[in-house]
Amino acid sequence: MLDPRLFRTDLDFVKEQLNRRSFNFNPESYVELEARRKDVQVKTQELQNERNSRSKAIGQAKGKGEDVQPLLDQVQYLGDALKAAESELEGIQAEMETLMEGIPNILDEVVPEGKSEEFNLEISRWGDVPEFDFEPKDHVDLGAKLKGIDFELGAKIASSRFVVLSGPLARLQRALIQLMLDMHVAEHGYIETYVPFLANAESLRGTGQLPKFEADLFKASNDPVLYLIPTAEVPVTNRVRDVIVDAKELPLKYVCHSPCFRSEAGAYGRDVRGMIRQHQFEKVELVQIVRPEDSAQAHEDLTVHAENILKKLKLPYRKILLCAGDTGFSSSKTYDLEVWLPGQGSYREISSCSNFKDFQARRLQARWRNPETGKPELVHTLNGSGLAAGRALIAVMENYQDAEGRVRIPEALLPYMGGLEFIE
């Protein structure tokens, strides 16, 4: 959620910024609603004030043993007027809330303009794209040959976009997760955390998935209402919902492995082959809660932490700064890391690292006490994949394959593979 004060003081700026995202914001209807809000709120509070002071007078008169009937008669008329004003105000506030919750974050000034991914800005490339003296297979063919990836079985058990991994390839995914967790804890200073994989509506609203993106979620239960998490970002960031964090505790850095569940509504026909886009996948997520002045640097650091995993695995990748149109709803600035997939002959997203600034924090009421002011102020939140394990698995498979269709285990994963050097 954006700062309501910004809307009142600099509506032109808001409009201009939202335009960058091609977000259709109508200032006139906002101004009209805000005027009604102000009007009705002031009126309501005046009525409440009157009721309170009159009630107090009744109490005092009663205390002195005076006849309070005349005073009671005077307040009679207040009841209905107050009730009407209160419910009108409630309606307007709900309307305002709906409006505000549907408005995306303001983009960082460095975010390039552009409506679609072709305007994304490549920041850097790392690693050498491997040269094969044979035609490299993609992970689907490799996985079938190695009898370790079975999409039909996934579809039989659940539906399309589910997969079953078996044997050394299943272990390879686990090894990747272990490596990531170990590196982020030991080398990057994150606290490992384990969280619920179902989240309530309040939590999903806090991080921005609800109310606007309910169609992307799997609802797991109606009583109580719970959704399968689309990313560990949701439960982990919600650790600080309605919390005032002590300044000394910042920054908070959490790493969390979890399965992620996405309905992929609207992705029909996209990436139907292989493990690129699944309803369920494993991911190691990095989350940081920081002081506002530190978030820009934290964003750079967090992205480097994700990059370090790719470097450790010696997987070629490039770093992309997403353009205005491609940046997510809640994010103000996002770097994507794209890993080279020889089977596809292209770079594909394996990590997305975002600075949400105070957008999530405002929804979450996640604050810290600023020692300089003594007041609670909103924190900044960030997160990034470090990395998506399913995609890391296929990246390893495709980059480390040989002419016989075997997969060599990357050196960094050897300690996690029980002596196995090749999957064949």
Place this chain on the structure above:
RNA sequence: GGAGAGAUGGCCGAGCGGCUGAAGGCGCUCCCCUGCUAAGGGAGUAUGGGCUUUAACUCCCAUCGAGGGUUCGAACCCCUCUCUCUCCGCCA
């Protein structure tokens, strides 16, 4: 799942339907005294919002787990829900 108890400010803990946004204590901050690993005295110390061109102060509104209700007036009475604790049952 069954039975019972509870939910108040950073913590502990009072609270009669009206003068309680909340006694008292602890903690913390500042000041005074003292002067040295003690003690004493004083002041302050919840959050969100509104009004004000902005900000601070004053002021006003809301909040004592959440949501309804009764009432001129609710932390206090009634209802529903949530959570926590104890006991029983079940259980990876």
